[in-house]
């Protein structure tokens with residue numbers, strides 16, 4: 001009896017705490033500026049209006065000041081982007097929980113590093129992190145080089161083309177080889193599937209799991225998730241059998257090694273983390289590659305400067321980590337592309353303890369959106385912010401930058417574990433591609449419309465004209 005009473009009291013206390021925090025957040029956001037909101041829907045329809053969303057994001061600091069309130073239906077959210085605020089939120093594990101919005105990702109991506117919290121996240125991050133050391137990442141270079149050759153050879157004979165599908169295919173090729181340790185196959189379920197989470201926020205009643213679970217989208221996600229699981233499981237079993245003879249490097253083998261040495265990293269963890277890596281490394285890298293090529297094609301002088309740097313390295317000789325590190329200007333180009341288009345434009349957090357930003361107390365339980373897109377366009381940190389200028393990331397200038405003014409990979413303990421992996425991958429792909437082609441933008445395709453979703457994409461794709469480099 002006492003047990004049940006205690007149980008009911010505990011539930012009652014947590015429900016009351018949630019209600020109290022909700023009311024405190026509502027009182028606060030009422031006082032904060034933000035875009036006009038509709039009754040019940042709040043600001044969700046802005047997701048459908050890309051032009052307005054991009055305008056508001058680009059000029060957010062002028063329009064609203066440092067703390068912006070938005071309503072996702074009845075849920076109040078505070079958007080932050082000022083480096084001084086980002087430091088307070090992102091630099092510690094306190095107030096760094098993944099919030100409500102990641103629950104919607106769960107159905108698609110599963111409970112891996114991106115969506116997990118607390119003990120599971122801490123344990124898995126600690127076990128996986130050592131495999132992202134440069135000495136280990138060096139082993140992936142051979143995959144990146146092979147995939148670059150396949151990518152470039154598929155473009156033989158092409159003149160003007162939509163490059164984005166070729167890039168997407170190339171990144172899938174990289175991921176199949178370096179995460180799963182298998183060649184890209186036409187029937188791979190990782191080729192298919194689309195995140196439904198954004199649609200759920202446009203129809204806010206679908207945020208509630210019991211309602212959503214009856215929809216055809218939920219059914220689609222369930223099927224997609226189960227085909228990713230069974231495909232990955234089969235590869236895991238095959239891999240376990242052949243591991244002893246295999247010389248190829250892939251993350252799946254590393255996860256198997258972790259689980260052999262650690263009871264707490266189960267087969268379920270292997271599957272969850274493998275799926276997370278396969279999905280986290282797809283649109284993010286493909287989008288960055290596409291936008292970087294777009295900017296290089298748009299700015300021939302910057303392309304020439306990069307080619308000059310690359311001329312020190314021969315396309316036919318072995319490329320090692322040393323050469324990759326030496327291509328500094330190439331890294332500046334990628335970083336500048338990620339500044340203007342941080343392909344993951346929003347990161348969400350939930351506050352676990354009251355925190356004061358400037359003089360405003362943000363109550364525990366408040367959902368925050370961190371917006372790298374807004375931060376990267378702040379005039380104070382990036383003069384002439386809409387200009388593509390890789391020199392901003394010249395070493396001596398980086399030393400003077402605010403450490404929280406640049407965050408395409410997020411920052412702090414929950415930053416992107418694949419950060420270095422992505423930079424090496426992108427540098428190698430760019431190297432082999434640009435060694436072969438001079439790129440320009442075809443007439444009528446000089447501007448790109450971006451579509452701002454879970455990741456930023458180019459509406460209608462990115463088009464290039466390729467001229468063989470002589």
Ligand code: HEM
Pocket residue numbers: 113114125276277278280281282284285288342343344347348407408409410413414415416417418419421422
């Ligand atoms: C240009 C490429 C990439 C960008 C811009 C990017 C960006 C990000 C960002 C912003 C986060 C933080 C998300 C959040 O807190 O909600 C993140 C987390 C993560 N990323 Fe990436 N990412 C990229 C590539 C990759 C790749 C290639 C992998 C794996 C192979 C990867 C794996 C992950 C994982 C596992 C996390 C969760 C880390 C944690 O919470 O411990 N990412 N990424």
